[in-house]
Amino acid sequence: MFSGIVEEAALVVNRVIDQGNIHLSLRCSFVNELKIDQSVAHNGVCLTVVSLTEDTYTVTAVKETLERSNLGLLNAGDKVNLERSMLMNGRLDGHIVQGHVDQTAVCAAVEEADGSWYYTFEYTFDKEKAREGYMTVEKGSVCVNGVSLTVCNSKDNSFQVAIIPFTYECTNFHQIKPGTVVNLEFDIIGKYISKINRYN
Numbered sequence: 001m002f003s004g005i006v007e008e009a010a011l012v013v014n015r016v017i018d019q020g021n022i023h024l025s026l027r028c029s030f031v032n033e034l035k036i037d038q039s040v041a042h043n044g045v046c047l048t049v050v051s052l053t054e055d056t057y058t059v060t061a062v063k064e065t066l067e068r069s070n071l072g073l074l075n076a077g078d079k080v081n082l083e084r085s086m087l088m089n090g091r092l093d094g095h096i097v098q099g100h101v102d103q104t105a106v107c108a109a110v111e112e113a114d115g116s117w118y119y120t121f122e123y124t125f126d127k128e129k130a131r132e133g134y135m136t137v138e139k140g141s142v143c144v145n146g147v148s149l150t151v152c153n154s155k156d157n158s159f160q161v162a163i164i165p166f167t168y169e170c171t172n173f174h175q176i177k178p179g180t181v182v183n184l185e186f187d188i189i190g191k192y193i194s195k196i197n198r199y200n
Helices: 063-068 127-131 165-170 188-198
Strands: 008-018 021-027 039-042 045-052 057-061 079-084 103-112 117-122 141-144 147-150 158-163 181-186
Touching: 021 063, 021 079, 141 158, 147 158, 181 188
Parallel strands: none
Antiparallel strands: 008 021, 008 079, 021 057, 039 045, 039 079, 045 057, 103 117, 103 181, 117 158, 141 147, 141 181
């Protein structure tokens, strides 16, 4: 379980293709605090630490994950948003994030707004999936590349988010530009409500 509050944008240092899987090795400031089998969200995708060195760690993304996320597009030198799993004895500063990416979206526009930025994202709209909660709602929560954000200008196949300078600098949002593919996780509470409503 995660909250969508990114701890750090880590550097990808190696990418190895192994049949249908990809092994990603990354460098971050808290490598020495990680353990084998620990869950860490990478651009919002929950992956398991499978090996450690003195200054890097490695995770494996399987075919299902690669098909639903942007992890297969990563290369050495790219930055990845990291969040370790949430401690249950603290504040939930973002929203409930599972680390189970639903689909990708494409950045359609980035607009400067006097010290902050508005990002517009477009995604494939599926009416049946929307009935199951795979959608955004105005002022609701959405997870973009692992970052918990508030939705504005919600439409059937697009939405905007406002990014403050801190988030811009401390996550990989400063690398996102029109055409960049990002990961989306829609709000789990909305999915449950949609499912319950279908049986009433």
